[in-house]
Amino acid sequence: xxxxxxVFFTRRTADPEIGRDLWAETWARAYESRGRFxxxxxxxxxxxxxxxxxxxxxxxxxxxxxxxxxxxxxxxERPSLGDADLERLERAAGxxxxxxxxxxxxxxxxxxxQEALRLRIVDGHSYPEVxxxxxxxxxxxxxxxxxGLRTLAGTVDIAADDFEHGDWT
Amino acid sequence: MSAGAHDELRIVDAYWAQLRxxxxxxxxxxxxxxxxxxxxxxxxxxxLALLLAAAAAVAAKALFGDDAPRSFPSQDSTLGSVRPxxxxxxxxxxxxxxxxxxxxxxxxxxxxKQICLQIGRVVxxxxxxxxxxxxxxxxxxxxxxxxxQLSCTSDVAGTLPARIGMAEPIxxxxxxxxxxxxxxxxxxxxxxxxxxxxxPGSAREYIRRARARGDAAAVAEGTRQxxxxxxRLRSLPPACAKADLRTVIAGIAGSNVVSVTLTDNGVExxxxxxxSEDGAYVFVVLGHRADxxxxxxxxxxxxxxxLGGSYLRPSxxxxxxxxxxxxxxx
Numbered sequence: 203x204x205x206x207x208x209v210f211f212t213r214r215t216a217d218p219e220i221g222r223d224l225w226a227e228t229w230a231r232a233y234e235s236r237g238r239f240x241x242x243x244x245x246x247x248x249x250x251x252x253x254x255x256x257x258x259x260x261x262x263x264x265x266x267x268x269x270x271x272x273x274x275x276x277x278x279e280r281p282s283l284g285d286a287d288l289e290r291l292e293r294a295a296g297x298x299x300x301x302x303x304x305x306x307x308x309x310x311x312x313x314x315x316q317e318a319l320r321l322r323i324v325d326g327h328s329y330p331e332v333x334x335x336x337x338x339x340x341x342x343x344x345x346x347x348x349x350g351l352r353t354l355a356g357t358v359d360i361a362a363d364d365f366e367h368g369d370w371t
Numbered sequence: 372m373s374a375g376a377h378d379e380l381r382i383v384d385a386y387w388a389q390l391r392x393x394x395x396x397x398x399x400x401x402x403x404x405x406x407x408x409x410x411x412x413x414x415x416x417x418x419l420a421l422l423l424a425a426a427a428a429v430a431a432k433a434l435f436g437d438d439a440p441r442s443f444p445s446q447d448s449t450l451g452s453v454r455p456x457x458x459x460x461x462x463x464x465x466x467x468x469x470x471x472x473x474x475x476x477x478x479x480x481x482x483x484k485q486i487c488l489q490i491g492r493v494v495x496x497x498x499x500x501x502x503x504x505x506x507x508x509x510x511x512x513x514x515x516x517x518x519x520q521l522s523c524t525s526d527v528a529g530t531l532p533a534r535i536g537m538a539e540p541i542x543x544x545x546x547x548x549x550x551x552x553x554x555x556x557x558x559x560x561x562x563x564x565x566x567x568x569x570x571p572g573s574a575r576e577y578i579r580r581a582r583a584r585g586d587a588a589a590v591a592e593g594t595r596q597x598x599x600x601x602x603r604l605r606s607l608p609p610a611c612a613k614a615d616l617r618t619v620i621a622g623i624a625g626s627n628v629v630s631v632t633l634t635d636n637g638v639e640x641x642x643x644x645x646x647s648e649d650g651a652y653v654f655v656v657l658g659h660r661a662d663x664x665x666x667x668x669x670x671x672x673x674x675x676x677x678l679g680g681s682y683l684r685p686s687x688x689x690x691x692x693x694x695x696x697x698x699x700x701x
Binding site for chain 1: 389
């Protein structure tokens with residue numbers, strides 16, 4: 203399940219590094235609140251963790267930043283994402299196809315968010331570069347990307363069912 | 372689109388290693404805190420927690436050793452097994468609202484350093500369940516209860532530094548609704564009944580999801596769960612009438628506590644506690660109650676401390692004076 207949740211976040215943010223941060227924060231929160239878990243089956247455990255994960259994701263969509271509070275409290279380091287992991291994760295999350303789908307769907311969202319998403323997700327520029335090209339702060343660029351992703355959540359979510367029910371365990 | 376399950380991501384192992392290290396670090400800190408508390412008794416008790424109860428090593432030892440129903444099977448759980456000779460029926464008793472044998476308490480110690488309380492009815496010096504409210508075919512007889520660890524607290528380094536207390540839903544027979552005694556339970560409470568009714572549906576949903584992701588092991592596990600849930604549903608005991616449900620409030624308040632009073636809807640019940648039994652007390656109220664009233668402990672020096680609301684989250688929390696009073700008991 204640990205891997206499938208990592209793929210889940212990567213898919214929903216179209217960004218392995220943001221996905222990694224959301225994933226790590228989710229498991230840190232799950233660890234902190236494990237005493238409140240009342241289920242007994244694997245399905246209940248999965249549902250419980252995913253409930254935490256969806257809240258973490260919603261917060262990211264809203265704020266445009268990942269708050270690593272639970273990781274901070276537990277003194278957890280952000281795990282590094284090596285090249286091999288990055289490649290596997292992109293493949294598992296189907297980021298290539300997703301970028302194409304997002305590119306086609308961009309016409310439906312407001313101008314600034316559309317531009318930010320195109321630069322970051324479709325063209326693959328770094329956040330500082332996105333910010334420079336748009337003439338805004340990096341923080342504002344991140345916020346535009348996350349809000350654009352939220353707007354396009356329907357596109358991301360529908361395709362996401364494929365890998366959520368795939369063979370990642 | 373998806374990678375195979377064998378295609379492991381190293382980042383997962385790396386992060387898990389960090390979490391395991393955190394777990395070990397927090398455990399070490401908790402153990403260090405416990406040691407400091409035992410040695411200096413300078414730290415206030417770990418707040419809130421459960422009921423009034425508190426007891427210490429010397430007095431705790433007096434609780435064990437003579438009841439020892441060695442022939443009873445001991446519950447196999449993460450709490451450990453009860454060691455031979457380390458279970459004792461206490462002398463505290465409370466009548467049932469409908470009469471019959473009184474209610475009592477058994478304290479036991481496990482091989483994993485847990486001190487546990489068990490409640491039941493008492494007949495001839497033994498903790499029993501009665502054949503009433505549908506239990507044991509309504510035979511009206513007393514049935515000895517196996518030792519079960521219902522409410523436990525750590526007994527690190529052989530002392531009893533923490534408080535024990537519980538407000539347990541139970542049937543009039545003296546059986547908890549989720550008892551291992553299965554078919555003998557007679558009737559079940561509303562929470563347990565709902566869990567049994569919804570069980571097969573949950574298992575089917577689990578299997579559906581496991582099949583969708585091609586997880587054969589999970590499908591097999593789900594199939595076993597489904598068979599078990601369907602068995603439980605087929606033998607679903609009837610819902611308990613309110614008159615057959617009880618909420619038992621019990622605990623060990625500590626050897627400096629002389630009495631414990633339960634105030635429920637303006638009605639007071641009082642238990643005079645014994646120093647030799649670390650202030651053990653038990654109350655029984657009718658029905659299944661999430662908030663069964665306010666408990667007040669009176670200390671030898673006249674200090675009184677009350678806890679209301681849910682006992683797991685007392686509101687308001689005990690005052691600093693009360694926390695100190697509970698903590699300083701020998």
